[in-house]
Amino acid sequence: KQEVTQIPAALSVPEGENLVLNCSFTDSAIYNLQWFRQDPGKGLTSLLLIQSSQREQTSGRLNASLDKSSGRSTLYIAASQPGDSATYLCAVSRYGGSQGNLIFGKGTKLSVKP
């Protein structure tokens, strides 16, 4: 059974710092991995999608990497800003008929202080 773990559960950093959020998964047979952000009481905003054949994806100050063999992904945020404060969620989907079945981690709650 696929399990997704995100470490740390919470992180507080000063504005301007570069930071890394970690995601690990137990079954390497994934179809893709997706990073989301969630603001309190709100829905999820998709940040980056990495297909299983890819090693990384970049969008603005965000860079996500994927190492399928070790079951790990990292989300790198450059020059953090107070507006980046949110919970960041990692989710994986598997090969086969249930490619739409995303398995989520519990998230990392990020606080960026001015």
Next chain:
Amino acid sequence: ETGVTQTPRHLVMGMTNKKSLKCEQHLGHNAMYWYKQSAKKPLELMFVYSLEERVENNSVPSRFSPECPNSSHLFLHLHTLQPEDSALYLCASSQFGNEQFFGPGTRLTVL
């Protein structure tokens, strides 16, 4: 309207009530999803519809009944819920197997 919309945004219901949650996607996707988000637990997939056919049902109690009349609309019919069903219910859509886009959610409270 753009993206994925959900109504109502907030719902309070008694255990004997019947209510429905509505989701609409304006992205031309062929798959729609219901998720449940409870405090202290990871997001849980409830149902998946691909081309209006249910392809996944993650052992959800029968008091939750989904309906997908077409590729743009998804409903979740609720009846005789329990207080532990109080949660944020999120709808998402995608081209099946690809990037999922989420709505803002319905905050449900069962008294």
